[in-house]
Amino acid sequence: LASRVAPFNPAAAMLCGRLLCTYGWSLKSSMLGGAVVDEDAIDALLPPIEAEWIKQQNKPSIAALDRVGHLLRAAAEDPKYSCRPLAAEPHRIALNQIVELDGVVGICERLISSPVPPTYTRFTSRILISWLLCIPMALAHAGLSDPTVIFGTLFTAYVMIGIDEIAIEIEEPMRLLPLNQICNVLMQDVVNRMVPDPPPPQRPDMFKTSLL
Numbered sequence: 001l002a003s004r005v006a007p008f009n010p011a012a013a014m015l016c017g018r019l020l021c022t023y024g025w026s027l028k029s030s031m032l033g034g035a036v037v038d039e040d041a042i043d044a045l046l047p048p049i050e051a052e053w054i055k056q057q058n059k060p061s062i063a064a065l066d067r068v069g070h071l072l073r074a075a076a077e078d079p080k081y082s083c084r085p086l087a088a089e090p091h092r093i094a095l096n097q098i099v100e101l102d103g104v105v106g107i108c109e110r111l112i113s114s115p116v117p118p119t120y121t122r123f124t125s126r127i128l129i130s131w132l133l134c135i136p137m138a139l140a141h142a143g144l145s146d147p148t149v150i151f152g153t154l155f156t157a158y159v160m161i162g163i164d165e166i167a168i169e170i171e172e173p174m175r176l177l178p179l180n181q182i183c184n185v186l187m188q189d190v191v192n193r194m195v196p197d198p199p200p201p202q203r204p205d206m207f208k209t210s211l212l
Contacts, residue, residue, distance in 0.1 A: 001193070002194050002196075005075045009078065012071045012074065017191075018050075019050075020064070022060070022061075023065060023068075024186045025042070026041075026061040026064060028182075028183050030060075031112060031179065042060070059105070062102065069095065072094055076091045125164060132160065135152070139152050
């Protein structure tokens with residue numbers, strides 16, 4: 001976008017960058033299982049007409065990618081863009097990257113829609129408690145002193161219950177990941193690519209540069 005589309009259609013390139021940021025925030029909202037769309041983020045990122053259209057879609061993240069694809073197609077149909085040498089290859093690469101982002105949505109939805117069954121979690125917790133209740137009897141039968149039995153039981157319970165809690169938290173990874181920070185970092189990456197600060201050096205004119 002920054003190197004190919006922006007020189008010929010800056011407005012379309014900037015809108016594509018805003019839509020890519022919207023994609024991240026919309027995907028974050030849907031993965032947390034709360035509101036389908038983060039309206040505040042979308043209103044801050046997009047023009048009013050684009051924001052209203054995105055918010056009305058069933059899956060805003062997919063809609064943002066579709067809109068980017070439409071803008072890229074419009075840019076490719078512009079004679080000023082399509083007549084350049086090697087114009088088709090960057091366009092194909094950009095469309096492939098959109099397909100990859102679309103696949104990310106599918107992967108995240110599979111993680112959310114296929115959690116570990118609650119019956120499995122409850123059963124393993126009951127088995128763990130039953131096993132821990134047998135630990136003191138086993139240690140006492142081994143002839144250990146009472147303080148050793150108490151310490152060994154508490155230590156074993158601490159380790160095993162901690163592992164069980166970690167397993168329960170892994171069942172909902174999206175609630176543990178710093179999604180807000182990830183979205184902010186991705187948005188800053190888009191800004192740095194679209195509007196680098198300081199701006200890059202001007203392209204040298206190869207025809208006017210004399211050899212020293």
